[in-house]
Amino acid sequence: MREQPEQQAPPVQRLRIRYAKRGRLRFTSHRDFSRAFERAVFRARVPMAYSSGFNPHPRISYAGAAPTGSASEAEYLEIGLAEVVDPAQVHALLDEALPEGLDVLEVVVSAGGSLAEHLEASHWRIDLADDAETVAAAVESFLATESVLVERMTKKGLREFDCRAAVVTAAVVPREAGGSTIDVVLRHTVPAVRPDDVLAGLERQAGLIPAQTALLTRVAQGPLDEHQGTVGDPLAV
Structure with missing residues (x-):
């Protein structure tokens, strides 16, 4: 029998993030952004929580992405963390790790419920x-x-x-x-x-x-x- 994958611990903190797509980065597709964001959390050493299974992924939930080619001052996502951290510190780290034009505007602790329901x-x-x-x-x-x-x-x-x-x-x-x-x-x-x-x-x-x-x-x-x-x-x- 195939060995069962290790079960990951659930997130201990969830942060909601508002970011912008500006200038030439408005042509970034949602798939391109998700790849850039995953690289950014890795470079910034954000203590991400991961999903269980044979191919664990960082716990990132995207909601309401703008169409490719449009700029935006109001894009949102939520991340699950393995440690409790200061949202202001995550804000600074991610904004530095992301390319100019993909700008983090706000990071807050999740109030619970579904982010998508509020959009x-x-x-x-x-x-x-x-x-x-x-x-x-x-x-x-x-x-x-x-x-x-x-x-x-x-x-x-x-x-x-x-x-x-x-x-x-x-x-x-x-x-x-x-x-x-x-x-x-x-x-x-x-x-x-x-x-x-x-x-x-x-x-x-x-x-x-x-x-x-x-x-x-x-x-x-x-x-x-x-x-x-x-x-x-x-x-x-």
Whole structure:
């Protein structure tokens, strides 16, 4: 009989981490980031807890990763540790070990429960070269429609879904440097509606075709206040 693997001890502490994807690192895929993060915890000598089994892995749980190509100020993960450590020390060690552009912003002790359960919505900023008046008219038409169907290729093939249903709020403001910004809050749904899906919906509903490639940035991710249409801090709950 094959010898059974050694059972690893459960984590004695869990830390939740908020990090950013900035600049050219926005093109980092989730798989690339997970590899970079595992190398970072090894270099930083963070006392990770490991899973049991024949191929133990460090206990890292990722939640709500942004699409490749979009920047983000609100990416989250949770790590399980074999020792109790100072979150501020882990913050400093990881920020030093990760490449510039993958920046650790906050490290707190887990309050328990599931981190993913607190990630109900995202606040996105869509920066466009188009003038605010044109974009505002397109957004107004989009919001006045009950349903806007778009298509996107997924792992299961081409899927059609309603991108309008996920939009909680959307507002357009002019940019000082020219162009405009759409501030949009998206409810997390299945399948997930992304900001590029909203752009596809604006094209389909109002004929808006951006003059240049849009810059997508996730500003916040967390619990949704349905009444205010705002996104809260998942590390504060």
